[in-house]
Amino acid sequence: MEDKTNIRLTAAEMSSLWAQFINDTLAVCVNTYFLEKVEDEEVRPIIESTLNVAKSNISVMSEMFKKENFPIPVGFSDEDVHHQASRLFSDTFVLMYLRQMSILAMAASGAALGLVTRSDIVTFHKNVLKEGVNLQDRTRELMLKQGTYIRPPYISIPDKVDFVEKQQFLAGFFGDKRALTSVEITHLFINVQTNSIGKVLMMGFAQTAKNEEVKQFLLRGKKIAQKHIELFSKTLTRNDIPAPMSWDSAVTDSTSNVFSDKLVMFHVSAMIAAGIGNYGMAMAASPRRDIGLKYASLIPEISLYAEDGANIMIKHGWMEEPPQADDHEKLAKS
Template sequence: MEEKTKIRLTAAEMSTLWSQYINDTLAVCVGKHFLEKVEDEEVRPSIEKTLKIANTNLSTMQNIFKKEGFPIPIGFTDQDVNLQAPRLFSDTFVLMYFRQMSILAMAANSAALGMVTRLDVVTFHKRVLTDAVMMQDLTRELMLKQGTYIKPPYISVPDKVDFVKKQHFLAGFTGSRRALTSVEISHLFLNIQTNAIGKALITAFAQTVQDEEVKQYLVRGKQIAQKHIDIFSNYMKKEDLPAPMSWDSSITDSTTSVFSDKLIMFHVSAMIAAGIGNYGAAMAASPRRDIGLKYASLIPEISLYAEDGANIMIKHGWLEEPPQADDRDQLIKN
């Protein structure tokens, strides 16, 4: 009987492993900077745990790649981080950053488990998912203990179960509007929070980046993030609901380069991709027309921003190609 690990990797398995490898090399670079500068001894174990997980993942994936004769991606190396640079983020922000990254890891590996079939790859993604859940618990508990965890708003418990009786439930442009549902509030809160974290990261990157074109790109991203924060916050404020806090004060005044421009551009691109996914999910979960269409109108803006970022990365030779299907037409020509 053929050993299951000798079965060829599917396109989905190549994709999930390749993406995870690139992301873990980035996590190692970022984690090394955080570990070098951490001051809060309660935060240190979270950074050490993240680095250990990322390095274990890389080792496991390298073994799979070698068995398959699959070229090991370059991703990011020690050349992409300057450990001698001054501290760039507060320890409170580091915790929030890791919490956000664990959310993305949970989503990515849940999706991966729905596509992969080879036993060793399934086992790998199960472990990564378990580690992501563990990191989410670890960071949440510490932030709750330190009083830095920002909870979504509270609303009143319904008096009874009810059903929608009028089309007014879907309205949003004319006449009176119904109150936001708990689902709509949840997505608005999440998208304010992710934009706030993204804006803080981009601001810090813009302070330290080397290339002027990249700097201007980041400044534009900061403006887009603030615009989206204001839009989503206005929906909350009209319902007398609190919006999440800004993280801008968690950045130091350092202008010394910490991360390479290549790493910064990739990190921003990954955040944009996650944001587009969040907006799509929010649009599908928001029955009120004005909210759903607002998400729909914002997606092209950030998609265009993502395309401009990809063009900058291509121009500088920073965009590593993912595995691709054979170009049969080209093979025939050759």
């Protein structure tokens, strides 16, 4: 019987495995540190499980890469985390951070499953998705138990089904503005939360970064995140919708170096990319013109910030290249 796995990797399969490998090596570094510093015995097993899943994924992917004669990515290693460093984040924030990482894992694996075709790669990404859902369930349940889970806002249940009859539904700058839709509220809420998590991470990373250029980049990112939090929160509160609380107190006063600047820059860049994607989805889902244009005006700002981060990584030799297509014109000239 023909071995259905003996098929060349597509570009989509290469990119999904490559990205997953890099992210899992980062997850090993971060969760190893979290595990060494955790004090809450209810949070500890969740960190242990997340760490074990990342290690298992790396083992599976390494075998896939060897089978395909695909160079195993460098990613991150024990050299990128300083185990003797002091505690940097509270256990409550670690739990919230892991919940956010589970959301990103579910999104990435879901997108991959829509593109990969080889049976072994499909099975792998299904398992990544399953573990992402499991992590989401465990973090949500514990946060609900500990009273730290912030639910999205409540609104009244509609009396009846309605259809839009006037262009006023799209208005937002002049005249009466309609109330926010449940979809618009959801995206505003999510973007306040993700910026809050990003702000806390950059606060902690800036305190402990070694390179001054990296430190200034992170402080700039913290200001951008704070500005966006205020913009989205103001939009909610002006419409009598509560905004999520801040997590500024989640960072300790430690200044001892925890993670390498290379790891920090990659992590922040990955979260910026996810943020740009969130804004794009929110813009598409927000018919009210003022809200859609608010997102549209913010995307260039964070895109330029992301480009500056990429330039720092290139300058220091920290940016690992993803798989690329052959440059046939260059090959012909050589």
